[in-house]
Structures are given as C-alpha cells and as structure tokens.
Amino acid sequence: MLARVSKLRHYSIRALDGAIGGVVNVFFDDQTWTVRYFVVETGDWLRRRRVLISPIAVTAVDEGAHTVTMELTRSQIAGSPRVETDMPLSRQMELKYRDYFSWPLYWTDTYLRAYGAGIQSHRPRVVVNKPRVSREVRREPLLKRMPNIDPHLRSAGKVIGYAVIGSDLPAGRLDDVIIDSSGWAIRSLIVHADAAPHARVLLDPRLVVEIKWPTSSIIVRASRKEVASLPTYQAGDVGHVTLHRS
Structure with missing residues (x-):
C-alpha cells in the first residue's frame, strides 16, 4: 500500500x-x-x-x-x-x-x-x-x-512545511511524504513548486542533499526550474509513483 x-x-x-x-x-x-x-x-x-x-x-x-x-x-x-x-x-x-x-x-x-x-x-x-x-x-x-x-x-510532522531549496534558488515547500507499507520505504516527497504555484510535484528523495533543522529547509540537487518540471501529483493519486531505489 x-x-x-x-x-x-x-x-x-x-x-x-x-x-x-x-x-x-x-x-x-x-x-x-x-x-x-x-x-x-x-x-x-x-x-x-x-x-x-x-x-x-x-x-x-x-x-x-x-x-x-x-x-x-x-x-x-x-x-x-x-x-x-x-x-x-x-x-x-x-x-x-x-x-x-x-x-x-x-x-x-x-x-x-x-x-x-x-x-x-x-x-x-x-x-x-x-x-x-x-x-x-x-x-x-x-x-x-x-x-x-x-x-x-x-x-515527518516537523519537516512537512520545510522550504525546499534548489541548487540556485528556493524551489518550493514540502507538502507531504509518500510511504510504501510493503517495506516502509519513502517513495516520494510531495512538493509545492514555487515556479508552478498550482502544481504539486513528486521529488525523488535521492535528490535531497541535506535536511537543515535550524533553517527549516531541505537542500536538493535540482534547480528551481527542474523541481517545477518534475512529474505532477494529483490528490489521492499514489498508484503511479515508482520506487526511488537503485
């Protein structure tokens, strides 16, 4: 699930x-x-x-x-x-x-x-x-x-809402986290993208460089534009999310 x-x-x-x-x-x-x-x-x-x-x-x-x-x-x-x-x-x-x-x-x-x-x-x-x-x-x-x-x-309760900082500019805000109950792995992070304000996108957790508690921010290896161009997430639609594992 x-x-x-x-x-x-x-x-x-x-x-x-x-x-x-x-x-x-x-x-x-x-x-x-x-x-x-x-x-x-x-x-x-x-x-x-x-x-x-x-x-x-x-x-x-x-x-x-x-x-x-x-x-x-x-x-x-x-x-x-x-x-x-x-x-x-x-x-x-x-x-x-x-x-x-x-x-x-x-x-x-x-x-x-x-x-x-x-x-x-x-x-x-x-x-x-x-x-x-x-x-x-x-x-x-x-x-x-x-x-x-x-x-x-x-x-998770604290990091949801953290700012997502791209490699060049602020890129959005963490909205939610998708979990796979078969192995309790985190598959995707749902991000409100600043460059696409009406879209929530699916961010591969492997793109995360660091989570900074003092600044309430998540640093990612992607530009603001790249974050905005990620696959969009529709409410309730988690069936198509692919497992982000090598």
Whole structure:
C-alpha cells in the first residue's frame, strides 16, 4: 500500500488483544529513507500516553478500515519504558526501548561502516567457553564512537512545511511524504513548486542533499526550474509513483 503521511495520521493501531490508539506522527531515516517509528497516541486506557512503535511489529495494514495491526499486546505497550516522543531522541533511550521489545538496532550496518566498531549480529551464533557479557557492555565501544543523537532520524510532522531549496534558488515547500507499507520505504516527497504555484510535484528523495533543522529547509540537487518540471501529483493519486531505489 502507498500512503501519504498525512493520511497515516488518521489510521488506528491495533494490538493482538485490542485497540492501542492512533498514529500522530512518523519518524524516518533521511539517509536510508525508511520509516523507523510510528508515534502513537494511546487511548484513555493508557491515559493518552504517546509511545513509539517500530514497523517491525506490523503484521497487517487495512487500507479500507484505516487500521494497522501490530504483533504486540496492550500489556507490552503499557509496560514499555517511557520515552520522549519529541525529537531528538537520545541513542541510549532508543537502545533501552528497542531492547524492551527485542527489536534489532536499525543503525548497525551504517555505523559498522562509518565507525569500524563491532556489534553483535542478530543471527544466532555459538560462543564456546566465554563468559556471558551484558548487551550494555558489548555495546560500549560502539556507543563511545557514535553521536548521542542520530542526526539522520527525522520527524515527518516537523519537516512537512520545510522550504525546499534548489541548487540556485528556493524551489518550493514540502507538502507531504509518500510511504510504501510493503517495506516502509519513502517513495516520494510531495512538493509545492514555487515556479508552478498550482502544481504539486513528486521529488525523488535521492535528490535531497541535506535536511537543515535550524533553517527549516531541505537542500536538493535540482534547480528551481527542474523541481517545477518534475512529474505532477494529483490528490489521492499514489498508484503511479515508482520506487526511488537503485
């Protein structure tokens, strides 16, 4: 299923044993262009506490009913560590949260390449005649080499509305984000093009050079004219969007 982030905000989240709440935001990685967390506001059963849920837990998406089903129970959600759902998230907070749900560390491969540090594989392996060492101790060398805040983790709710800056001039404004639920990849960015004020265009996320939080801007490798000449987006029409992956 292809869906805009603005549409996903109207989806409800169901656990194995009942409703959890509704999606209020999406956190994504602007390096891999992949969804990392749903920000879910729970119902009155958990005093509307906001929680983070990884797409790893998704078992089904019902577009007609606007629901996402998770392989979690309400008690698991209720017992999860409290976490700030506003950006930025600390790495230690993410580790604690993902350990609770037994979710893998999504940044492993990236930081193995970037920092050359070792980390335990998620594939089973046999260790002979070695004392057990806690996950926290095993991760210490890696964590010391990593920034405390993941610079590539972004809030869709915040970046929607950011100015899109072309290679020569301001080119438009981010209007929405299109997500593919089959792999939770970001397929396209919907941009209001300044040079074509009545048109929304589909921007390949690979054209993004940088997202700048201090200036609320998205820098792209395309001129103002090139952005305006991108394929146009018609409201509700996501079926023709092609996956922007090499």
